[in-house]
Amino acid sequence: MDIVLIRHPAVAVEAGVCYGQSDVALADAPEASAAALAVRLATLQVPAPRVLLSSPLTRCASVAAALAANFGxxxxxxxxxxxxxxxxxxxxxxxxxxxxxxxxxAENFEHAREHGGESVEQFVSRVRAWFDVFEQTRELTPAYVVTHAGVMRVIAATVLGVPVERCLKWSIDMSGCVWLRRDDVSQQWSLVRWNA
Incomplete structure (x- = not known):
């Protein structure tokens, strides 16, 4: 079982701005970004996807649609x-x-909601609930998931059995890929590539 997590490409937002769930535009055309991603994934010998899953935010969904068209x-x-x-x-x-x-x-990182949005605990619970369902659906793999750095870190922490706080220190570039594989016999997950 393979899942390839893909961070959305660069956005048309000034550096240093918090944009979490805001629906911001990509800096470049999604088709060009998808084509570059397809070439990189082929070079890394990542298996072609059966399905592409995506965040609904434009910076992800537009790239996922272009990748899906590319892979049919x-x-x-x-x-x-x-x-x-x-x-x-x-x-x-x-x-x-x-x-x-x-x-x-920062003092109550897991539970605080100073901004009125999600706490880290709520965010992690949401992503882990999605992953629990995904993990039971073998026919969806290999799967490419076009999403955000936070989501990628939560999934990686979950399958690798490490604290989310530790994964926050692992860099993920724009358009960076994280390839995870579960052995069908042992049911153990491994990291194939990080930030490829």
């Missing part, structure tokens, strides 16, 4: 694959958010 497979959208909801912090510069609010969030 189905694409489906799932709200559970959205990035974390940062509430009132959405589309604000990180350095413009009240320092006391950010400190309070």
């Amino acid at each position: 497979c189905a694409a489906s959208i799932d709200d559970s694959l959205k990035e974390m909801n940062f509430g009132t912090w959405e589309l604000k510069r990180w350095d413009g958010i009240d320092r006391a609010s950010i400190d309070a969030w």
Whole structure:
């Protein structure tokens, strides 16, 4: 069972802006990004997908649709694959958010909701619930999932059995890919590629 997590390409948003669940545009055409991704995945010898799954946000869904057309497979959208909801912090510069609010969030990182959006615990629960269902659906693999860095880190932490906080330190570039594989006999997951 193979799942390839793909972070959306670069967005047309100034660096340092929090955009979580805001529906922001891509910096480049999704078709060009999808073509470049397809070439890179072929070079890495990643198996072609049976299905493409995607966050509904334009920066993911448009690339997933272009990739699905390229591979001749189905694409489906799932709200559970959205990035974390940062509430009132959405589309604000990180350095413009009240320092006391950010400190309070950091002090209670798992449960705090200083921004009024999702807590990290709520976000992790949402993504893990999606993954629990996905993992039971063998006919969906190999699957490509076009999503966000936060979602990718939660899934990786889940299958590799490491704390989410640890995965937050692992970089994922725009258009970066994480390839995970589950052995059908042992049912154990392994990391094939990180940020490829």
